Amino acid sequence: MSEIDSLMQGMALILTPHHIGLMVIGVLLGILVGVLPGLGAPNGVALLLPLTFTMEPVSAIILLSCMYWGALFGGSITSILFNIPGEPSSVATTFDGYPMARNGQAGEALTAAFTSALLGALVGVLLLTFLSTRIAEFAMAFSSPEFFAVYLLAFCTFIGMSKNPPLKTVVAMMIGFAMAAVGMDTVSGELRLTYDQPWLLSGLSFEVAVIGLFGIGEILCTVEEGLVFRGERARITPMTILRTWAKLPRYWLTWLRSALVGCWMGVTPGGPTAASFMSYSLARRFSKNRDNFGKGEVEGVIAPETADHSAGTSALLPMLTLGIPGSATAAVMLGGLMIWGLHPGPTLFVEQHDFVWGLIASMYLGNVVSLIVVLATVPLFASILRIPFSIIAPIIIMVCSIGAYSVHNSMFDVGLMLIFGALGYLFKKLGYPIAPLILAAVLGDKAEDAFRQSMLFSDGQLSIFWSNPLVGSLTTAALLMLFWPLLARVLKALLGTRQGHARRVS
Amino acid sequence: MSNTTDTPLVATRWVEIGLALFTAALGAVVMVGAVEIGIGWGDVGPEAGYFPFYIGLLLSAASVGNLILALLRTPAMSAAFVGRQAFRQVLAVFLPIVLYVIAMPFAGIYLASAVFIAWFMWRDRQRSTPYGIPIVAAISCGAALASYLIFALWFKVPLDSGVLGDLVAVAGGALR
Numbered sequence: 001m002s003e004i005d006s007l008m009q010g011m012a013l014i015l016t017p018h019h020i021g022l023m024v025i026g027v028l029l030g031i032l033v034g035v036l037p038g039l040g041a042p043n044g045v046a047l048l049l050p051l052t053f054t055m056e057p058v059s060a061i062i063l064l065s066c067m068y069w070g071a072l073f074g075g076s077i078t079s080i081l082f083n084i085p086g087e088p089s090s091v092a093t094t095f096d097g098y099p100m101a102r103n104g105q106a107g108e109a110l111t112a113a114f115t116s117a118l119l120g121a122l123v124g125v126l127l128l129t130f131l132s133t134r135i136a137e138f139a140m141a142f143s144s145p146e147f148f149a150v151y152l153l154a155f156c157t158f159i160g161m162s163k164n165p166p167l168k169t170v171v172a173m174m175i176g177f178a179m180a181a182v183g184m185d186t187v188s189g190e191l192r193l194t195y196d197q198p199w200l201l202s203g204l205s206f207e208v209a210v211i212g213l214f215g216i217g218e219i220l221c222t223v224e225e226g227l228v229f230r231g232e233r234a235r236i237t238p239m240t241i242l243r244t245w246a247k248l249p250r251y252w253l254t255w256l257r258s259a260l261v262g263c264w265m266g267v268t269p270g271g272p273t274a275a276s277f278m279s280y281s282l283a284r285r286f287s288k289n290r291d292n293f294g295k296g297e298v299e300g301v302i303a304p305e306t307a308d309h310s311a312g313t314s315a316l317l318p319m320l321t322l323g324i325p326g327s328a329t330a331a332v333m334l335g336g337l338m339i340w341g342l343h344p345g346p347t348l349f350v351e352q353h354d355f356v357w358g359l360i361a362s363m364y365l366g367n368v369v370s371l372i373v374v375l376a377t378v379p380l381f382a383s384i385l386r387i388p389f390s391i392i393a394p395i396i397i398m399v400c401s402i403g404a405y406s407v408h409n410s411m412f413d414v415g416l417m418l419i420f421g422a423l424g425y426l427f428k429k430l431g432y433p434i435a436p437l438i439l440a441a442v443l444g445d446k447a448e449d450a451f452r453q454s455m456l457f458s459d460g461q462l463s464i465f466w467s468n469p470l471v472g473s474l475t476t477a478a479l480l481m482l483f484w485p486l487l488a489r490v491l492k493a494l495l496g497t498r499q500g501h502a503r504r505v506s
Numbered sequence: 507m508s509n510t511t512d513t514p515l516v517a518t519r520w521v522e523i524g525l526a527l528f529t530a531a532l533g534a535v536v537m538v539g540a541v542e543i544g545i546g547w548g549d550v551g552p553e554a555g556y557f558p559f560y561i562g563l564l565l566s567a568a569s570v571g572n573l574i575l576a577l578l579r580t581p582a583m584s585a586a587f588v589g590r591q592a593f594r595q596v597l598a599v600f601l602p603i604v605l606y607v608i609a610m611p612f613a614g615i616y617l618a619s620a621v622f623i624a625w626f627m628w629r630d631r632q633r634s635t636p637y638g639i640p641i642v643a644a645i646s647c648g649a650a651l652a653s654y655l656i657f658a659l660w661f662k663v664p665l666d667s668g669v670l671g672d673l674v675a676v677a678g679g680a681l682r
Contacts, residue, residue, distance in 0.1 A: 174565035185554040193539040390630035456551040
């Protein structure tokens with residue numbers, strides 16, 4: 001099969017000491033940002049991005065993607081040992097992981113988490129290996145209206161499916177689009193929204209927004225909550241690992257279900273966070289040990305971790321094939337791809353064959369490397385969290401500032417980061433989502449191009465988005481997603497008027 | 507979350523309203539900017555302001571929606587946004603960051619960072635044993651040195667050493 005051939009080529013490309021070294025560095029940095037409060041995977045990737053400009057794209061993407069895997073693993077360490085989710089997507093892991101650690105089963109919980117994470121990720125990569133070429137071939141037939149419809153579908157799904165209030169999601173998204181519009185217009189070359197201010201000429205970069213919103217905003221929230229790290233001790237011996245591995249095969253059904261949930265949520269813009277929660281609640285519903293959930297049930301660790309990682313990996317499928325990231329981190333990586341001069345989307349598979357398959361091959365290897373590295377370094381990273389906040393916090397802030405500065409070597413960006421930091425704090429407290437803002441800031445120009453091209457084709461008629469069955473069904477699906485909360489309410493009202501009435505009376 | 511003994515500083519409603527007004531104004535600014543460059547149909551299709559105008563419009567409209575929701579939903583909105591004590595904590599971190607960022611162009615990233623970290627550690631008096639001066643000096647200078655080694659030497663991304671850094675460089679050149 002051609003996929004296997006391509007994969008072997010990719011393997012040959014990445015099996016060099018240089019690339020394996022980059023993987024280990026990426027994973028270590030990833031665990032570090034995953035463990036530290038205020039730094040997460042999107043933030044870590046954004047911070048590292050300026051340093052990759054001089055690298056080969058393949059090396060750069062290996063470094064960044066391994067950082068992503070490392071951050072996902074690091075998030076589980078803090079959830080299990082400290083009851084603090086290092087990443088939003090590992091919140092569900094705290095439900096049973098921390099109780100297990102308190103019962104003295106920290107080693108078992110960590111081993112189960114990491115192993116199921118690896119298996120989840122592998123399912124995601126398999127999906128990527130065998131589906132990506134097909135989806136890319138299918139998407140080759142897309143022209144501007146289809147692309148805009150796909151973007152529309154992604155954005156509408158965010159609004160309709162998000163746990164956050166829809167209007168707040170719209171506000172966050174539009175701020176992202178407005179950011180992307182500042183500076184040079186990609187079609188006409190005209191300067192726009194600069195208000196004659198020289199510091200707006202080069203535009204507002206999404207990296208700075210990521211660093212401010214996720215980094216500084218997170219630190220401010222942490223300070224307000226007065227977080228104290230009171231962690232459980234972890235001792236992982238080879239015996240613990242082997243004993244846990246021996247117990248794991250009996251949970252194959254949970255794995256399979258969680259991996260499927262993860263892949264689905266990762267490909268659609270539900271993201272790893274939604275996937276892990278959904279998988280946890282499904283596992284609780286179907287488990288034989290239902291009563292033990294929340295008190296330290298290993299199945300309650302396996303389910304969210306598997307889903308989290310399979311969603312994290314499969315989020316790269318729409319990113320590579322269609323140019324639409326399934327998570328905030330994938331959005332930042334997509335931005336990186338564009339900075340390196342690559343064009344995410346179906347043509348990537350033809351023009352950058354080596355890059356794509358190098359990346360996919362590195363995902364197999366990178367996840368295995370992650371498991372080994374993370375098992376070996378848990379005690380080290382757990383001790384990092386015991387460093388007092390008054391040392392860790394200013395260092396994180398320094399790293400964020402340097403990261404924002406190094407995007408364009410400009411002090412203005414550091415000030416901008418500060419503004420985004422304050423905004424991030426307010427956003428977080430008031431339930432505005434951050435991911436749509438980042439997504440829109442990265443994709444804004446491309447979505448606008450697609451829209452304007454379509455308008456050119458049709459002479460300004462919106463009907464072009466229903467001009468053939470493909471684009472028509474995409475657009476209709478997008479609108480359905482957008483109004484899903486309303487539709488669901490109407491359906492519920494139609495089906496269950498009686499129950500609703502009874503509840504109102506009582 | 508905030509302590510139960512912590513007196514509330516401001517109700518959530520006012521913060522919601524404030525943020526909604528801010529985003530609505532942002533939308534208006536975007537619309538004005540778009541109108542300036544033309545939102546119509548030019549020789550080569552839609553003009554540059556065409557798309558941003560609708561972005562601004564949607565932004566303002568959604569913000570007004572949030573504003574109305576904030577005014578209508580009474581019970582949830584009267585809850586405290588943040589306690590007085592907790593907000594003091596936040597300001598105690600945020601204001602130093604502001605000063606740090608303001609000082610950066612003058613003092614340079616290295617010096618500003620070192621002072622920032624040192625001040626943060628020195629201020630932490632809640633600990634049973636405050637940090638000694640050697641530890642404070644070692645960590646703050648170490649962090650600045652590490653950032654020099656990683657960014658300037660390893661990745662060849664020179665960081666701004668500020669007006670003071672330039673003066674040092676000039677003085678060093680004069681001595682030589």
